[in-house]
Amino acid sequence: MRYQKPKGTADILPKESKKWQYVEATAQQVFESYQFHEIRTPIFESYDVFERSSGESSDVVSKEMYDFYDKGERHIALRPEGTAGVVRAYVENKLFGPEQVKPYKVYYHGPMFRYERPQSGRQRQFHQIGVEAFGSTSPQLDVEVMAMAEQLLSKLAIKGMHLVINSLGDVQTRTDYHQALVDYLTPFNDELSEDSQRRLVTNPLRILDSKDKHDQEIVKNAPTILNFLTPESAAHFEAVQSGLKALGIDFEIDHTMVRGLDYYTDTIFEIMVTSPAFNNSEMTVIAGGRYDGLVKEFGGPDEAGIGFGIGVERLILLLDQDNEATQEQPLDCYVVKTSDAVAVPAFKILQSIRQAGFSADQDYLDRKVKGQFKNADRLQARFVITVGDSELAQNSVPIKNMATGVQVDMPLTEIENDFKSVIAKLN
């Protein structure tokens, strides 16, 4: 085994690729119906773009960035997430300008990179489908984005999903809450797990979803961020909730839900799914939220933003295996050649069928007739045309319905000019 793919990457082979196409096409369809349009931004950006958006202290920046210096000594990073690049593009292209309709709504899909140790369902190159909407602080927009996420999953026939929301409030909220949380937890310092003792200094919010049982006990009585929301943030969160209710979208509030990135404000949400594909444990498939300071952070106006990202690998694990849309398509017609002498006329027949819009194929390995039929069978060909000298002399070839075994002779002109009606006769 001389060459192998880089650690943490995967080859998506044709069979699997069908599922990807299905997911991407469905997402496109749903998003477009909400007037979100596709944007394509570079897969790599200046390192600073991500450092700026994620916060210097975040792990994403400090150890997970897939970065390098190019031949021009530029510090480059493969994008670890989609939002930063889109925000950069939004500002750089001045999409905040008055000639644009607000909110400015876009979606994207593609590979993201994280330099980390691969493990259960995590790779160094993974894929996200994401959406972003700029230029409105309306809680209705929060509702729309969440509704759209749910609609996509429903359309993909994903079962067992539920929406979880929380609010991180504005800057004031976070400052106040951060202090309150540290004040509450510090007396328990000795009782906290080793990890959480460290988090108390680096990122106290993370202690809220510690896996340690005793930590969870302590956290149970910790102050909730929802009590620290400023009046504006509280009103926003209220409006989001009533908006969701009005649309009949079920949700639950988890005030311990946090984010690894620094840029989130106010509403954050996740859609979690319980599925046998994840050992019946809960897995987040979609995560998103507001980031009202980010556009300004990138040198644009003080404009709001909201978006979400979908982990495509995870999503694909949830797809119904029997879904027709992801099955391999059977071949319409296979052309069998009885000898090399008929190769040219047979190829012409083949091409005419393809040009009529049907899928068709032939043998390229000089297989015998029997072998060709075997291949036709493997390709699940619906019809097989056998081309031989004698048939050509009569301007007519046998076409066989593989399912019924019935074979009839058809005039060559009819096959080449009206394949559709030919197969209609055989069904």
Add this chain to the structure above:
RNA sequence: GCGGUAUUGGUGAAGUGGUUAACACACCGGUUUGUGGUACCGGCACGCGUGGGUUCGAUCCCCACAUACCGCCCCA
């Protein structure tokens, strides 16, 4: 960055410090003449992740590295 387990042909896998690395599936070919899905026959690892070492001799023992899976950290 840390820890555990694993690595034999296209696939699933058995196997032993020492002649020809089992079996199955798949695939290819054949069972006389140009027609599939069954049956029968035959073929298919000069090689056991890579590189070192121990040994008279290693796929099987030791070390390092790579990769995969699982867990920690962290998580978009």
